[in-house]
Amino acid sequence: MEFRYLPMTEQDKKDMLSTIGVQTTDELFADIPESIRFKGDLNIKPPANEYTLTKELTDLSQQNINTKSHTSFLGAGVYDHYIPSIVNHVISRSEFYTAYTPYQPEISQGELQAIFEFQTMICELTGMDVSNSSMYDGGTALAEAVNVSAGHTKKKKVLVSKAIHPESMAVIHSYVKGPGLEIVEIDHVNGVTDLEQLERELDENTASVVIQYPNFFGQVERLDRVREIVDQEKKAMLIASSNPLALGYITPPGEFGADIVVGDAQVFGIPAQFGGPHCGYFATTKKLMRKVPGRLVGQTNDEQGRRGFVLTLQAREQHIRRDKATSNICSNQALNALASSVAMSSLGKQGLKKMAWMNLQKTHYMKKQLENAGFELAFRGAFFNEIVLKLDEDVELVNQELLRQGFIGGYDLHRDFSDLKGHMLVAVTEIRTKKEIDQFVKEVGDICG
Amino acid sequence: MANQDFPLIFELSQESRTGYSLPEFDVPETNIDEQLGDAFVRKSEPDLPEVSELQIMRHYTALSTRNHGVDSGFYPLGSCTMKYNPKMNEDVARLTGFSHIHPLQPEGTVQGALSLMFDLQETLAEITGMDTVTLQPAAGAHGEWTGLMMIRAFHEGNGDFNRTKVIVPDSAHGTNPASATVAGFEAVTVKSDDRGLVDLEDLKRVVDEQTAALMLTNPNTLGLFEENIEEMASIIHEAGGKLYYDGANLNAILGYARPGDMGFDVVHLNLHKTFTGPHGGGGPGSGPVGVTAEFEPFLPKPILIKRNEEFVFDYDRPKSIGRVKPYYGNFGINVRAYTYIRTMGAEGLKKVSEYAVLNANYMMRRLQQEYDLPFEQHCKHEFVLSGKRQKKLGVRTLDIAKRLLDFGYHPPTIYFPINVEEAIMAEPTETESKETLDAFVDAMLQISQEAKDDPEKVQEAPHTTIVSRMDETKAARKPVLRYLKEE
Numbered sequence: 001m002e003f004r005y006l007p008m009t010e011q012d013k014k015d016m017l018s019t020i021g022v023q024t025t026d027e028l029f030a031d032i033p034e035s036i037r038f039k040g041d042l043n044i045k046p047p048a049n050e051y052t053l054t055k056e057l058t059d060l061s062q063q064n065i066n067t068k069s070h071t072s073f074l075g076a077g078v079y080d081h082y083i084p085s086i087v088n089h090v091i092s093r094s095e096f097y098t099a100y101t102p103y104q105p106e107i108s109q110g111e112l113q114a115i116f117e118f119q120t121m122i123c124e125l126t127g128m129d130v131s132n133s134s135m136y137d138g139g140t141a142l143a144e145a146v147n148v149s150a151g152h153t154k155k156k157k158v159l160v161s162k163a164i165h166p167e168s169m170a171v172i173h174s175y176v177k178g179p180g181l182e183i184v185e186i187d188h189v190n191g192v193t194d195l196e197q198l199e200r201e202l203d204e205n206t207a208s209v210v211i212q213y214p215n216f217f218g219q220v221e222r223l224d225r226v227r228e229i230v231d232q233e234k235k236a237m238l239i240a241s242s243n244p245l246a247l248g249y250i251t252p253p254g255e256f257g258a259d260i261v262v263g264d265a266q267v268f269g270i271p272a273q274f275g276g277p278h279c280g281y282f283a284t285t286k287k288l289m290r291k292v293p294g295r296l297v298g299q300t301n302d303e304q305g306r307r308g309f310v311l312t313l314q315a316r317e318q319h320i321r322r323d324k325a326t327s328n329i330c331s332n333q334a335l336n337a338l339a340s341s342v343a344m345s346s347l348g349k350q351g352l353k354k355m356a357w358m359n360l361q362k363t364h365y366m367k368k369q370l371e372n373a374g375f376e377l378a379f380r381g382a383f384f385n386e387i388v389l390k391l392d393e394d395v396e397l398v399n400q401e402l403l404r405q406g407f408i409g410g411y412d413l414h415r416d417f418s419d420l421k422g423h424m425l426v427a428v429t430e431i432r433t434k435k436e437i438d439q440f441v442k443e444v445g446d447i448c449g
Numbered sequence: 450m451a452n453q454d455f456p457l458i459f460e461l462s463q464e465s466r467t468g469y470s471l472p473e474f475d476v477p478e479t480n481i482d483e484q485l486g487d488a489f490v491r492k493s494e495p496d497l498p499e500v501s502e503l504q505i506m507r508h509y510t511a512l513s514t515r516n517h518g519v520d521s522g523f524y525p526l527g528s529c530t531m532k533y534n535p536k537m538n539e540d541v542a543r544l545t546g547f548s549h550i551h552p553l554q555p556e557g558t559v560q561g562a563l564s565l566m567f568d569l570q571e572t573l574a575e576i577t578g579m580d581t582v583t584l585q586p587a588a589g590a591h592g593e594w595t596g597l598m599m600i601r602a603f604h605e606g607n608g609d610f611n612r613t614k615v616i617v618p619d620s621a622h623g624t625n626p627a628s629a630t631v632a633g634f635e636a637v638t639v640k641s642d643d644r645g646l647v648d649l650e651d652l653k654r655v656v657d658e659q660t661a662a663l664m665l666t667n668p669n670t671l672g673l674f675e676e677n678i679e680e681m682a683s684i685i686h687e688a689g690g691k692l693y694y695d696g697a698n699l700n701a702i703l704g705y706a707r708p709g710d711m712g713f714d715v716v717h718l719n720l721h722k723t724f725t726g727p728h729g730g731g732g733p734g735s736g737p738v739g740v741t742a743e744f745e746p747f748l749p750k751p752i753l754i755k756r757n758e759e760f761v762f763d764y765d766r767p768k769s770i771g772r773v774k775p776y777y778g779n780f781g782i783n784v785r786a787y788t789y790i791r792t793m794g795a796e797g798l799k800k801v802s803e804y805a806v807l808n809a810n811y812m813m814r815r816l817q818q819e820y821d822l823p824f825e826q827h828c829k830h831e832f833v834l835s836g837k838r839q840k841k842l843g844v845r846t847l848d849i850a851k852r853l854l855d856f857g858y859h860p861p862t863i864y865f866p867i868n869v870e871e872a873i874m875a876e877p878t879e880t881e882s883k884e885t886l887d888a889f890v891d892a893m894l895q896i897s898q899e900a901k902d903d904p905e906k907v908q909e910a911p912h913t914t915i916v917s918r919m920d921e922t923k924a925a926r927k928p929v930l931r932y933l934k935e936e
Contacts, residue, residue: 001794001796001797003793003797003800005532005533005535005792005793005879005880006797006800006801006804006879006880007880007881007882007883008804008807008808008879008882008883012882012883013807015883016807016808016810016811016883017807019811019814019815020807020810020811020814020827021814022827025803025806025807027827028806028807028810028827028829029705029806030827031673031674031676031826031827032674032676032702032705032706033676033678033679035679036678036679036706036710036711036712037705037706038578038704038705038706038707038710041704041795041796041799042575042576042703042704042795042798042799043575043795044572044575044576044790044794044795044798045568045572045791045794046794046795046796047791047792047793047794047796047797048791048792048794050537050792053537053788053791053792054537054540054541057541057544057565057784057788057791058541058544058546060546060561060564060565061541061544061545061546061547061561061562062546062561063546063560063561063564064546064547064550064558064559064560064561064562065550065554065558065559066545066546066549066550067549067550067551068545068549069545072551074551074553074554076553077775078551078552078553078776080549080551082471082472084468084469084470084502086468086502086505086506088543089506090505090506090509090510090513092539093509093510093513094518094519094520094521094534095513095514095516095517095518095520095521096512096513096516096518096729096730097518097534097539097727097728097729097730098518098519098520098521098524098531098534098727098728099516099517099518099519099524099728099729099730100524100526100529100531100728100730100731101728101730101731102516102730102731103526104517104850104854104859104860105916105919106851106854106911106914106915106916106917106918106919107516107517107854107859107914108515108516108517109455109512109515109516109915109916110511110512110513110514110515110516111512111516111730111731113455113457113512113515114509114512114730115730115731116457116930116931116932117457117458117459117932119930119931120457120459120931120932121495121497123931124495124496124497125495129931130930130931131930131931133731134731134732136587136588136591136732136733136774136779137587137774137775138775139772139774139775140587140591140773140774140775147631165775167772167775167776168775170771170772171771171772171773171774171775173771173772174598174749174770174771174772174773177598177601177632177633177770178594178598178630178631178632178633179631179633180633220485220489224488247491247495248491248494248495249490249491250485250489250490250491251488251489251490251491251492252491252495271548271549272548272549272550272551272552273542273547273548273549273550273780273781274547274550274551274552274559274562274776274777274780274781275552275775275776275777275778275780276552276587276733276774276776276777276778276779276780276781276782277587277732277733277735277779277780277781277782289928289930295731296928296930297930298924298925298928298929298930299924299929299930299932300919300920300921300923300924300929301919301920301923302916302917302918302919302920303917303918303920304453304916304917305453306453306454306916306917307454307455308916308919309919310919310921310924312921312924312925312928312930313925313928314925315925317623318590318623318624318626318627318628319622319623319624319865320623321623321627322623322626322627322636323617323626323627323629323630323635323636324630325623325626325627325630325631326630326631327627327631328590328591328593328594328624328627328628328630328631329588329590329591330588330589330590330623330624331587331588331589331590331721331728331731331732331733331734332588332731332732332733333729333731333732333733334729334730334731334732334733335727335729335730335731335732335733336729336732336733338509338730341458342505342509344497345458345468345497345498345500345505345508346468346469346502346505347468347469347497348462348466348467348468348469348497348498348499348500349462349494349495349496349497349498349499350465350467350494350499351467351468351469351471352494352495352497353491353494353495354471355469355471357481358471358472358474360481360485361474361476361478361479361481362476364479364481364484365476365477365479368479382484382485382486382489396555399555400555403555403558408551408554408558411553430471430472431472433472433473433475434475434476435475437476
C-alpha cells in the first residue's frame with residue numbers, strides 16, 4: 001500500500017539508519033519493554049484510497065438530513081444564518097489553518113493581527129473593554145466566567161438564571177466542582193428570570209449573577225433591573241451570556257454595566273456542524289483584564305518602530321503559571337474566530353445591524369402568523385429571534401410530521417423543562433422567507449388542528 | 450497608524466461601503482423598537498469596518514502571507530506534532546451533510562454523523578487499548594480536565610475523599626498541573642532522573658494515600674520512552690491511585706504500544722496533533738478521552754450507544770461527571786481525524802510512528818555534532834537539545850530560534866521542557882522528507898558556526914522577516930488589546 005503523506009523512500013531510510021548507527025527502525029523502539037509491546041495489527045478498517053473513501057464518506061454524509069435539504073426553524077443556541085462565500089475562502093488559506101498558536105510573532109503577524117481585529121470587533125459588539133482571542137464555545141466560556149468571578153471576588157455562591165441554555169447550565173455544574181462553588185438556580189417566570197427570587201438569594205457570599213441575554217427562550221431580560229439588584233452587593237459581579245448577533249440591534253450588556261460578557265460567535269460565519277467547533281468569546285472590563293482565561297493579543301512595535309502584535313499578559317496562562325493558573329485552556333478556536341471576523345467585516349457596521357433587525361422582524365412576522373392561525377405563545381415579553389409556541393401535542397411527534405413536510409421543527413423545551421410540556425422553541429433567522437414561514441404555520445396548523 | 454504600518458481592517462473603512470448581500474426582506478414591517486422598549490434599542494452601531502468584498506479578500510490574503518503554516522514551510526515545533534494537514538479531510542468536513550446539521554435534530558435524522566462518531570470512538574479505543582472513548586472534550590487541556598474529573602468521581606464513588614493530589618513530572622506540559630488545579634486537586638511534582646525519565650525513588654517518595662493520579666506522557670516531553678512504565682503503574686496502583694495518559698505524544702507509538710497495555714486508566718488524545726486536525730492558528734482542536742471499563746459510568750453525558758441497529762444518545766447516566774461541553778464535541782475536527790485514520794489504516798498508522806521516530810533520531814544525531822544532547826539514548830518522535838554551548842558564546846536559544854526564521858523555518862519549541870537549560874525541542878513529524886530534514890539541520894549547523902564566528906548575526910536575527918523582534922515588555926506594561934480610532 002502506498003501512503004501519500006509519507007515521503008521517505010527505502011534508500012532514504014537506509015541512509016538515515018546508517019547515520020543514526022542502527023540497522024533497523026525496530027532498534028529505535030527497543031526501549032519499549034517487550035511485555036507492553038503491541039503485537040499484531042490494530043483491528044481497525046484497512047487503508048482506503050482517496051476516491052473510494054471520499055465516495056463512502058459522501059454517501060454517509062447524505063444520510064443526514066441537513067439545513068440545506070430541509071427548512072429549519074431549529075435554533076436553541078445554534079443558528080442557521082447567511083454565511084458569505086468569502087468566509088470559507090479566507091479560512092481555507094492554509095497559511096492560517098496549518099499554523100499553530102502564534103508563538104513567533106515575526107512570522108505570525110497575520111494570525112496575530114486577525115485575532116487583534118477579532119478582539120476589537122467583540123469589544124464593539126458587547127460594549128466591553130477587553131476580549132480574549134476565543135474560547136471553545138459559549139457554554140464553556142460561561143463556565144469559565146463563573147470560575148473567574150469566584151476567583152476574583154473570593155466568594156463561592158453563584159446565582160444562575162434557569163433561563164440560560166440548559167447545556168450551558170450543565171457545563172457550569174461540571175466546571176464548578178473543581179473550585180467547589182455553590183450554584184443556586186433562579187427560576188423563570190413568564191419566560192424571564194424571576195428577579196424577586198434573584199434579589200432574595202443575593203447575599204454577601206454571592207460571587208456573581210449569570211443571565212443569558214436574550215435568554216434561552218429568546219426573551220430579552222431586563223438587564224437594567226438585574227444590574228440594580230446585583231449592585232446591592234458591592235462585590236457581586238454580573239455575567240451576561242449573549243448571542244452577539246442580537247447585540248447588533250439590542251443594547252449591549254456593557255452598557256448595563258456587565259462585568260463579563262460571553263457567548264458564541266457561531267452566528268457569524270460558522271456552520272452548525274453538529275454542534276462544533278463553534279467559537280466562544282470572552283469579554284470583560286479593564287479591571288479584570290489580568291483575570292481573563294486564554295490567549296490575548298496586544299499591540300506593540302518592533303525594533304524599527306513598526307506596529308506589530310504579540311501574545312501578551314501570558315503570566316495568566318497555564319504554560320507560565322502551571323498549577324497556579326486559574327484556567328487550563330491552551331488550544332482555542334482561532335480559525336473560527338477568523339471566520340467570524342471575516343463575516344463581521346463583510347456585514348460591517350450597517351449590515352450587522354440590518355441582519356439583527358431582520359431576525360427581529362421575521363420572528364415578529366412568525367409570531368403574528370401563528371397568533372392569526374389561533375396558536376398561543378407562551379411568553380409575552382420582548383424577544384430577539386426565538387419565540388415559544390404552546391402546543392397541545394407532543395412536540396416530538398409534531399416534529400416528526402414536520403420532517404415529512406420538509407421542515408426541521410423547533411426545539412422541544414420539555415426535554416429540559418418539566419413545566420414546559422408541549423412547548424416548542426421556534427427560531428426565525430434572516431434567511432427564512434415569508435413563504436417558508438407561512439408554510440410552516442400552515443403545516444403546524446394542519447398537524448395540530 | 451504610521452506609513453510603514455500594515456493597515457488594520459478598521460483603517461480601510463469608509464462610511465456606507467458594503468461587503469454583504471443579505472437575504473431579501475419580504476415580510477411586513479413591525480414597530481420592533483416599541484416592543485423592545487427604548488432602553489433596549491441599541492443607540493450607536495458597533496464600529497465594525499465598512500469595506501467591500503475585494504478589500505476584505507485582499508486584506509486577509511495579505512495577512513495570510515504574513516503568517517507561517519505547515520504548508521508554507523517546515524514547522525518542527527516540539528510537542529505540537531505539526532504534520533501535514535490532508536486537503537481531503539477539509540473537503541470531507543465541509544460536505545453539506547456533515548457541516549450543515551444541527552446538534553439538536555432528532556437522532557433519526559443524523560444517523561450518518563452518529564455512525565461516524567461511533568466508529569471513531571471504537572477506532573480510538575482500539576488504537577489506545579482502552580475500553581471506551583468519549584468525543585466530547587474540545588481540546589487536549591479540556592480532555593485532561595475531563596479525565597481528572599472522572600478520576601475524582603471514581604475515588605469519591607468509592608467513598609474516598611482524601612485523594613487530593615495529582616502527581617506531575619517536572620517535564621510535563623503546563624496544562625497538566627493547571628488541569629489538576631482546575632479539577633480541584635493539588636499538583637505535586639516528581640523529579641526526572643539523569644536519564645530524563647521519571648525518578649522512581651522520587652515517585653515512591655511523593656506517592657501516598659492522598660494520591661489521586663499520576664499524569665504522564667509517554668514518550669515524555671523529552672521525547673524519551675518511560676521504560677519503567679510498568680513499575681510506575683504498579684507503584685501508583687498499589688497506592689490506590691490511577692494513571693493518566695496525556696496523549697500529546699501518541700504520534701511516537703501508534704501500532705507499537707498502547708497506553709491501555711502500559712497500565713493507563715484514562716487517556717486523552719489530541720486529534721489535532723496525531724490525527725491531522727489542522728491547528729488553525731491555535732485551534733479548534735479535539736480532545737477525546739478513553740477509559741478502562743471501571744471508569745465507564747463516569748463518562749461525560751450523553752454517551753453514544755447503538756440500540757436496535759440505531760445510534761442514540763444515552764442521557765440516563767447517574768454517575769456521569771456531567772457535561773463538559775454543549776453538544777457532542779468538535780464534530781468537524783472529528784470528521785477530519787476519522788478521514789485520516791481511514792486513509793492510513795493499521796498499516797499506515799504504524800508507518801507514521803516508524804517514520805516520526807526515524808526522522809527525529811536522524812535529525813538528533815546530525816545535530817548532536819554541534820548542540821548539546823542532554824540524554825544520549827534513542828529518542829522517540831521528538832528530542833530536546835540544550836543551547837548551553839552556544840550560550841557560553843553569548844548566543845541564546847532565543848537567538849537561534851530567531852535566526853532560523855531567516856531560513857524560512859518555524860523554530861522548534863524553546864525553553865521547554867523547563868528541566869533542560871536553554872532547551873530546544875524539535876519534532877519533525879513523519880510527513881517531512883529527508884531533503885527537508887537535511888536542509889534544516891544544515892541551517893542549524895550554520896547558525897552554530899555563526900555563533901562562533903559572528904555572534905551578532907545570530908543575536909540580531911531575524912534579518913529577513915517583515916517585522917523584527919517585538920517589544921514584548923511594552924505590550925505587557927501598557928496593554929493595547931483592541932483598536933481605537935485615533936481622535
